[in-house]
Amino acid sequence: MEPFHTVTGPAAPLLAPNIDTDIIMPKTFLKGVDREGLDVGAFNLLRFADGKPNPDFVLNKPGYEGCRFLVVGPNFGCGSSREHAVWGLSQLGIRALIGTTFAGIFNDNCKNNGLLTIVLPPETVAMLAHYASNPERNTFTIDLAQQTIFLDATSEEIMFDIDATRKDMLIKGLDPVGVTLEHADEIRAFEALHKENQPWFF
Amino acid sequence: MKTPRTLYDKIIDAHTVRTLDDKGLILLYVDRTILNEYTSPQAFTGLRKAGRKVWNPKAALMVVDHVNSTAAHRTDRMPDAGGQRQVEYFAENARDFGIELFDILDKRQGIEHVVAPEQGLVMPGMVVAAGDSHTTTYGALGAVAFGIGTSDIEHYLATQTLVYRRLKTMRVSVTGPPAVGITSKDIVMEVIRRIGADGATGYAVEFAGDTLYAMSVEARMTVCTMIVEAGARGAVMAPDEKVIAYIRGRPRAPRGAMWESAVESWHLLKSDADARFDRELKIDAADVAPMVTWGTSPDQAATITDVVPHPETQVDVTRRKADLRALEYMGLMPGTPIASIPISHAFIGSCTNSRIEDLRDAAQVLDGRKVAQNVRAIVVPGSTQVRTQAETEGISQKFIDAGFEWRQSGCSMCLAMNDDVLKPGDRCASSTNRNFEGRQGAGARTHLMSPAMVAAAAVEGHITDVRKFRSGA
Numbered sequence: 239m240e241p242f243h244t245v246t247g248p249a250a251p252l253l254a255p256n257i258d259t260d261i262i263m264p265k266t267f268l269k270g271v272d273r274e275g276l277d278v279g280a281f282n283l284l285r286f287a288d289g290k291p292n293p294d295f296v297l298n299k300p301g302y303e304g305c306r307f308l309v310v311g312p313n314f315g316c317g318s319s320r321e322h323a324v325w326g327l328s329q330l331g332i333r334a335l336i337g338t339t340f341a342g343i344f345n346d347n348c349k350n351n352g353l354l355t356i357v358l359p360p361e362t363v364a365m366l367a368h369y370a371s372n373p374e375r376n377t378f379t380i381d382l383a384q385q386t387i388f389l390d391a392t393s394e395e396i397m398f399d400i401d402a403t404r405k406d407m408l409i410k411g412l413d414p415v416g417v418t419l420e421h422a423d424e425i426r427a428f429e430a431l432h433k434e435n436q437p438w439f440f
Numbered sequence: 441m442k443t444p445r446t447l448y449d450k451i452i453d454a455h456t457v458r459t460l461d462d463k464g465l466i467l468l469y470v471d472r473t474i475l476n477e478y479t480s481p482q483a484f485t486g487l488r489k490a491g492r493k494v495w496n497p498k499a500a501l502m503v504v505d506h507v508n509s510t511a512a513h514r515t516d517r518m519p520d521a522g523g524q525r526q527v528e529y530f531a532e533n534a535r536d537f538g539i540e541l542f543d544i545l546d547k548r549q550g551i552e553h554v555v556a557p558e559q560g561l562v563m564p565g566m567v568v569a570a571g572d573s574h575t576t577t578y579g580a581l582g583a584v585a586f587g588i589g590t591s592d593i594e595h596y597l598a599t600q601t602l603v604y605r606r607l608k609t610m611r612v613s614v615t616g617p618p619a620v621g622i623t624s625k626d627i628v629m630e631v632i633r634r635i636g637a638d639g640a641t642g643y644a645v646e647f648a649g650d651t652l653y654a655m656s657v658e659a660r661m662t663v664c665t666m667i668v669e670a671g672a673r674g675a676v677m678a679p680d681e682k683v684i685a686y687i688r689g690r691p692r693a694p695r696g697a698m699w700e701s702a703v704e705s706w707h708l709l710k711s712d713a714d715a716r717f718d719r720e721l722k723i724d725a726a727d728v729a730p731m732v733t734w735g736t737s738p739d740q741a742a743t744i745t746d747v748v749p750h751p752e753t754q755v756d757v758t759r760r761k762a763d764l765r766a767l768e769y770m771g772l773m774p775g776t777p778i779a780s781i782p783i784s785h786a787f788i789g790s791c792t793n794s795r796i797e798d799l800r801d802a803a804q805v806l807d808g809r810k811v812a813q814n815v816r817a818i819v820v821p822g823s824t825q826v827r828t829q830a831e832t833e834g835i836s837q838k839f840i841d842a843g844f845e846w847r848q849s850g851c852s853m854c855l856a857m858n859d860d861v862l863k864p865g866d867r868c869a870s871s872t873n874r875n876f877e878g879r880q881g882a883g884a885r886t887h888l889m890s891p892a893m894v895a896a897a898a899v900e901g902h903i904t905d906v907r908k909f910r911s912g913a
């Protein structure tokens with residue numbers, strides 16, 4: 239997993255509520271057995287029309303090349319559990335999502351793939367969306383260690399909260415399975431007791 | 441005195457291996473998983489790359505359901521090369537990691553959320569996590585159940601645990617006798633409409649109230665399945681005698697003395713009387729009418745007697761824009777009576793509504809009637825066992841006589857990952873759970889409703905109130 243330190247780049251607004259994982263990664267891109275090649279899939283039906291880039295979609299507009307951040311509407315990532323949505327966003331170069339609420343499974347998937355999700359109050363998200371909407375003022379710098387979003391346009395710095403464990407994982411790019419397996423003995427001991435109490439589960 | 445606890449908290453407490461921070465982050469022991477062919481491959485690849493084994497292969501079941509054909513006569517070949525590769529890799533993983541597999545021609549194959557309860561794989565008091573959002577289904581059996589992504593599948597397979605943050609709790613109580621002809625699908629759609637598509641985000645939902653307890657276990661599964669469309673990260677319902685009767689004698693259910701002790705312990709599974717929930721929602725079942733979605737999010741729904749809403753009346757600007765966009769996609773004019781919208785397709789199936797009772801209910805509406813001429817109607821049983829049972833009961837014949845295609849089991853047109861795909865502009869009355877843009881095919885339009893409502897719409901060729909069929913009118 240790519241560690242997250244400081245990332246600078248353009249931000250784009252995608253403010254519709256309830257952007258679901260079917261939209262983020264349409265089903266035609268779910269037929270793989272690996273994580274590769276999903277950048278084409280990301281927002282495919284919005285990004286392309288008749289096989290050509292759709293000029294109306296924000297990521298195809300001038301000033302959004304190399305977009306690193308999305309400022310998104312409420313409940314982003316709802317629906318299907320498909321992690322392909324997150325793999326696709328990462329492969330598209332997106333490193334952080336800023337919004338008011340994220341859907342649960344999607345948010346967990348982001349954490350597991352080094353994609354930072356930042357939750358801020360609606361007014362702050364609206365303010366950031368305002369800058370993201372202007373391709374001449376949409377450069378942000380996100381510093382995870384400092385928990386700040388720096389706006390190039392105004393030199394303003396916005397603080398955000400993130401839980402400590404999540405932050406640690408993202409900064410270190412840890413392998414969560416490896417971390418948990420350090421507690422393998424404890425899991426085994428728990429399991430033995432669990433089996434004694436509920437043998438019918440086994 | 442002990443602090444009163446909710447059922448969710450009791451089950452989570454009983455599965456906590458260790459605490460990871462002081463804000464509810466824990467290492468959670470998970471009793472079961474069910475794997476499908478499209479969200480699991482990368483998890484197995486991860487295990488292979490790291491040289492890791494599956495912690496307890498017996499705690500998992502693998503079922504092919506998403507990419508397979510549901511043609512009446514099907515083989516073990518998938519409709520396309522990608523699907524074929526997924527199914528082959530799936531079988532390879534089952535063999536190499538020692539996990540039981542129900543492949544496409546297995547008599548026990550079906551949609552994972554129909555198959556797992558059918559096999560008695562899910563029991564009260566369990567924690568079940570699986571790579572599909574509708575895993576919440578199993579809440580109806582008294583388990584805490586939730587969906588996870590592929591990285592977490594890998595974590596589960598390797599460690600039998602998940603790094604899990606405890607959720608807030610919401611109780612949804614549905615009380616009183618429902619009006620005639622109202623199904624549990626209508627109830628859960630009403631809940632979603634009221635609280636919104638993110639109304640339960642961050643919550644585990646406990647369903648309660650005499651209405652749901654008067655309903656069958658299968659009807660409760662519909663409610664638990666679909667609450668994920670309000671963002672619920674888990675669902676649970678205290679098990680009662682119906683749940684116990686449902687599990688008894690199933691292939692993986694305990695037997696003999698172990699059954700007796702299991703039942704004894706299941707009787708204790710309920711929230712303490714004075715347990716505090718972070719949020720409470722009360723619904724009077726008498727207020728619920730047959731529900732239909734008009735938009736592209738499951739909360740964009742109305743009752744059958746309603747009209748397509750006027751977005752101008754929506755005060756929230758973001759919502760107003762979303763409503764406008766939805767109506768444009770759906771090709772609907774504000775003010776159009778819901779019960780007049782013509783359909784081109786009718787689909788009965790999906791983990792929300794494809795169990796035997798769903799089929800019985802729809803067949804009853806169809807009995808002696810015919811599908812309208814310009815409607816293509818399809819019914820896809822939730823499992824091969826459901827299909828067989830429906831054939832034995834003569835239900836399949838009722839569908840066939842009415843003009844429905846009687847299919848094999850799978851997810852099918854619920855997400856159209858196989859060859860059951862709608863074309864742009866097609867309009868489908870669907871017993872599924874998601875009306876997202878492009879869900880049933882790029883440009884296709886989905887109206888969610890109960891299976892009986894789908895049957896009624898198929899007959900009339902437009903969305904209609906099933907209650908007039910029920911009263912024999």
Ligand code: SF4
Nearest residue numbers: 574790791851854855
């Ligand atoms: S039936 Fe639909 S919602 Fe259910 S598991 Fe299959 S694709 Fe998902």
